[in-house]
Amino acid sequence: MLVSCCYEIPIFLSKKKNFKTYIARFNSELFTLTYGALVTQLCKDYENDEEVNKQLDKMGYNIGVRLIEDFLARSSVGRCHDFRETADVIAKVAFKMYLGVTPSVTNWSPAGDEFSLILESNPLVDFVELPDNHSNLVYSSLLCGVLRGALEMVQMAVDVRFAQDTLRGDSVTEIRMKFIKRIEENLPAGDE
Amino acid sequence: MADNALFEFLHMEIVAHVYKEQATREDIDKERVTCVSTLELMGFRVGQGLIERFTKDCPTFKDDLDIMKFLCKDLWSTIFKKQIDNLRTNHQGTYVLQDNKFALLTQFSSGKQYLEEAPKYLAFSCGLIRGALSNLGLESVVTAEVSLMPSCKFQVVIQKL
Numbered sequence: 577m578l579v580s581c582c583y584e585i586p587i588f589l590s591k592k593k594n595f596k597t598y599i600a601r602f603n604s605e606l607f608t609l610t611y612g613a614l615v616t617q618l619c620k621d622y623e624n625d626e627e628v629n630k631q632l633d634k635m636g637y638n639i640g641v642r643l644i645e646d647f648l649a650r651s652s653v654g655r656c657h658d659f660r661e662t663a664d665v666i667a668k669v670a671f672k673m674y675l676g677v678t679p680s681v682t683n684w685s686p687a688g689d690e691f692s693l694i695l696e697s698n699p700l701v702d703f704v705e706l707p708d709n710h711s712n713l714v715y716s717s718l719l720c721g722v723l724r725g726a727l728e729m730v731q732m733a734v735d736v737r738f739a740q741d742t743l744r745g746d747s748v749t750e751i752r753m754k755f756i757k758r759i760e761e762n763l764p765a766g767d768e
Numbered sequence: 769m770a771d772n773a774l775f776e777f778l779h780m781e782i783v784a785h786v787y788k789e790q791a792t793r794e795d796i797d798k799e800r801v802t803c804v805s806t807l808e809l810m811g812f813r814v815g816q817g818l819i820e821r822f823t824k825d826c827p828t829f830k831d832d833l834d835i836m837k838f839l840c841k842d843l844w845s846t847i848f849k850k851q852i853d854n855l856r857t858n859h860q861g862t863y864v865l866q867d868n869k870f871a872l873l874t875q876f877s878s879g880k881q882y883l884e885e886a887p888k889y890l891a892f893s894c895g896l897i898r899g900a901l902s903n904l905g906l907e908s909v910v911t912a913e914v915s916l917m918p919s920c921k922f923q924v925v926i927q928k929l
């Protein structure tokens with residue numbers, strides 16, 4: 577029930593110096609903090625780390641199948657002709673657009689169907705430390721799901737996993753992506 | 769730095785997840801209340817965290833009204849890309865913040881459609897406001913009301929200890 581208020585206070589635009597960088601700094605943390613709150617909640621809801629990883633992956637998938645539309649609408653990339661082109665678009669356009677970082681694409685398999693994205697810094701884990709009793713937690717599992725879901729919407733079935741994780745003591749974060757097969761156009765993919 | 773779209777997608781998925789989780793558990797009566805409080809608590813932690821990061825360049829606030837103006841201008845702009853459109857107060861600790869085009873509701877409808885779903889998507893933001901105010905020194909109770917999407921009003925009642 578709203579209290580009836582007598583006075584209306586006018587709001588004026590702030591004339592703070594460096595307002596834009598001030599905004600930008602805040603903004604990056606909103607996603608990181610929200611993600612942290614989500615992982616914390618999931619750790620409370622589920623008994624073991626494997627379950628949490630699975631849930632994060634599932635949620636990532638649901639986000640990915642929608643994010644791809646946002647991505648295609650905002651970037652001007654056309655259809656990729658092969659998996660190498662896909663890798664470049666993911667690293668140089670998608671990661672840059674959404675996370676502000678550009679991973680390097682390396683470790684191609686001889687068949688050209690598997691590669692690694694190496695992230696020097698992972699924005700999701702700013703200020704995060706894993707407690708000792710969560711050694712099996714793959715904190716950034718959401719990312720795997722997002723990539724998998726997004727690519728499924730452009731007819732590619734891929735397997736995505738973390739090969740290295742700075743939170744678990746490695747020097748870099750490495751995401752390994754493997755092409756499995758092309759998906760037929762008429763298979764609808766619903767939410768899991 | 770993360771794009772705002774990512775936050776919006778994440779938020780939608782979090783709401784969907786919390787409700788799906790509760791639906792699989794036995795207590796259907798408590799369902800709605802628990803979901804809202806879970807979301808509100810998550811928002812609270814995020815709100816607190818945002819203000820913690822900010823303390824480096826923290827200006828000093830003269831009074832409660834100054835804090836509320838900061839919330840409406842600076843904080844709202846950084847989180848939702850626009851300022852609060854209208855701030856009202858009765859000068860006795862109650863503030864009403866009106867956002868005519870609330871970022872987390874614009875995707876749903878403009879009008880009355882899906883009105884009953886709106887509270888689910890406002891719980892996190894209520895918690896965010898409460899968390900931010902808490903770290904700025906004000907304990908409060910925050911509720912939200914929607915009568916016409918995507919406009920909504922947040923009511924903040926400052927708790928005097």
